[in-house]
Amino acid sequence: MKKSIIIIILLLGVLAQGQNKKWTLKECVQYALENNISVKQSELDIELAEIDKLNALGNFVPSVNLGSGVSENTGLSFNPVTNNAQTTTFLSASGNINIGYTIFDGLRNIRELQRADISKLASQYRLDRMKDDISLFVANGYLAVILNKANLEVFKSQNEVTKEQIERTQELVDAGVLPRGDLLEIKATDASEQQSIINAENSIQISLISLAQLLLIKDYENFDIEDEGYDIVDSVIADKKVSELITAAKESRSEIKIAEQDVELANIDLKIAKGANLPTLSAFFGYNTRFANTTSFESRLDPNNPTTTRQIGVVEGTGQAVVSQFQNTILSEVAADPFINQLYQNDGIGYGLQLNIPILNGFNTRGNIQRNKVNLERSKFQLEQVELDLESTVYQAYVDAQGSFKSYEAAKVAVESQELAYDYAKERYDVGLTNAFDFSQSKLRFDNANIELNRAKYDYIFKLKVLELYFGVPATELKF
Structure with a gap:
């Protein structure tokens, strides 16, 4: 009984620990990459590409x-073995194997594999x-949660100060130092x-x-994140020149690589289309x-x-019959040969080469070549446009990061200034030199400054x- 109670307590502890789990940003990112539907669809695209490669290798x-066939004929039919017409009922069977191989097809098989x-x-x-x-x-969703939690801490912290001021103000009002309106x-x-x-x-x-919906997590009530240890990490990335960032982006970003592969695909498609002008040879x-x-x-x-003796003619002049033996x-009826014997006796082999030389097909090949030339030029323009867009995007991200940093630095200065102003207003209020409205306004400005600092901080991190x-x-x- 005691062992059962201990096991139940341990299981409840493990269950409670699992329900109180707080997700780190790295765990959230990894979970999303493993479970996101769009990611899974992209992984299926890779599987389809692998199947296309298998088909290309099959060429x-x-x-x-x-092939094989079995049939039964009744009445007048042609015997498939003797090729004679017969009026009877018989069972027939046939089998064949055909092998074909493309020796040359204008290099299109090689292009398809490429x-x-x-x-x-x-x-x-x-x-x-x-x-x-x-x-x-x-x-972004993770930092939004952290920002909201940081703002909540600001509100709670300042509200504790407010409650202390209520008690202090109550004492001053009771002592007749402050009017009841301040309370x-x-x-x-x-x-x-x-x-x-x-x-x-x-x-x-x-x-x-x-955030839970983005991660496809349905247990909203128990979902929470780790909200500590996330601060601005000293990063050399902010000190790099924008030209370095653009160069690195062009070398590593998938947008450029995708556009480059599209150009290669268009070029291969053009070569495949041109291959239709070449002869094909098959065996x-x-x-x-x-x-x-x-x-x-x-x-x-x-x-x-x-x-038997039969007359074959007569002697001219005498009319004497001419006979010969x-x-x-x-005629005697002969049974069909055994099945195995017939397979060997009735078999046949055919082999050869076939050459096909295209001459005119209604300009379809020529039109297809011209169409692929246009697609190749379009993909080149698209690559150029992607490079320009990436330069613009990286430059905008660089400017945004610089602006966010300046906003963050300004927010820190504002918090320091508002904190000094708030402390000064608090001291004056405690001795009755300022009213409650002015003190509340000073405190409100200090709260807003802290909230703006949180926003600027996490915006800069992002x-x-x-x-x-x-x-x-x-x-x-x-790293965060």
């Missing part, structure tokens, strides 16, 4: 086909891009802060639900055999009367992570 393998390899590589780059996008979405003003501030705390708690829950080999269970008639010498044959991704840092290796 280099001979085609082998087996295209399959490039297509698979492009699918992998699309998957990498999808993972980067998902990682940024998760990081009411402080209580009104307390009510407003309580409302802000409730709103902040709601914001945390909403942001947690949004073939066929083997067939047949069987029939019909009886046949055989002509043979009559053992009882081997010869002939073998006397009779902008740094964006720059790191463009610089080539893998999403799973981002």
Whole structure:
């Protein structure tokens, strides 16, 4: 009984620990990359590309086909073995094997294999891009939760100060130092802060639900994140020149690689289209055999009367008959040969080469070549456009990061200034040199400054992570 109770307590402890698990950012990113539907779809694209490669490899393998058939005929039919018409009922069977191999097809088989390899590589780059996008979405949602939690701490911390001021103000009002209106003003501030705390708690829950939905986690009630240890990490990325970031992005970003592979695919498609103008040479080999269970008639010498005499003409002038002896044959019914014997007796082999030289096909080949030339030029323009867009995006991210840093530095200065102003207002209020309204306004400005500092801080962290991704840092290796 005691052992059972201990086991139950341990299981409850493990269960409680699992329910109280707090997810780190790295765990969230890794979980999203393993479970996100868009990522899974991109992984399926890679599998399809692998299948296309298998099909391309199959073009280099001979085609082998087996065939067989069984039929029963009644009435007048042609015997498939003797090819004679017979009025009878018989069973027949046939079998064949055909082998074909393309010796030369204008190098299109080789081009198809090259295209399959490039297509698979492009699918992998699309998957990498999808993972980067998902990682940024998760990081943004994660930092939104941390920001809301940081703001809640600001509201709670300042509300504790407000409650202390209510007690202090009550004493001063009771002593006749401050009017009762100051007490009411402080209580009104307390009510407003309580409302802000409730709103902040709601914001945390909403942001947690949004993050859980992004991760495809349905247990919203027990989902929570690790909200400690995330600060601005000293990163050399912020000190790099924008030209370095753009160069690194062009070398590592999937957008450029995808566009480059699209150019390669268009070039391969053009070569495949041109290959249709070249002759094709193929070889073939066929083997067939047949069987029939019909009886046949055989002509043979009559053992009882081997010869017979027949007139073959007359002597001119005398009219004397001219006779001769002939073998006397009779027809006898012969049973069908055994099945195995017929397979060997009735088989046949055919083999050869086939050459096909294209001359005119209604300009279809020419039109297809021109169409692929246009697609190649379009893909080149698209690559150029992607490079320009990436330069613009990286430059914008660089400017955003610089601006976020300046905003963060300004927010720190503002907090320091507002804290000094708040301390000064508090001292004056405690001795009755200022009223409750002015004190509340000073405290409100201090609270807003702290909230703005939190926003600027996590906005700058996110902008740094964006720059790191463009610089080539893998999403799973981002540090906070």
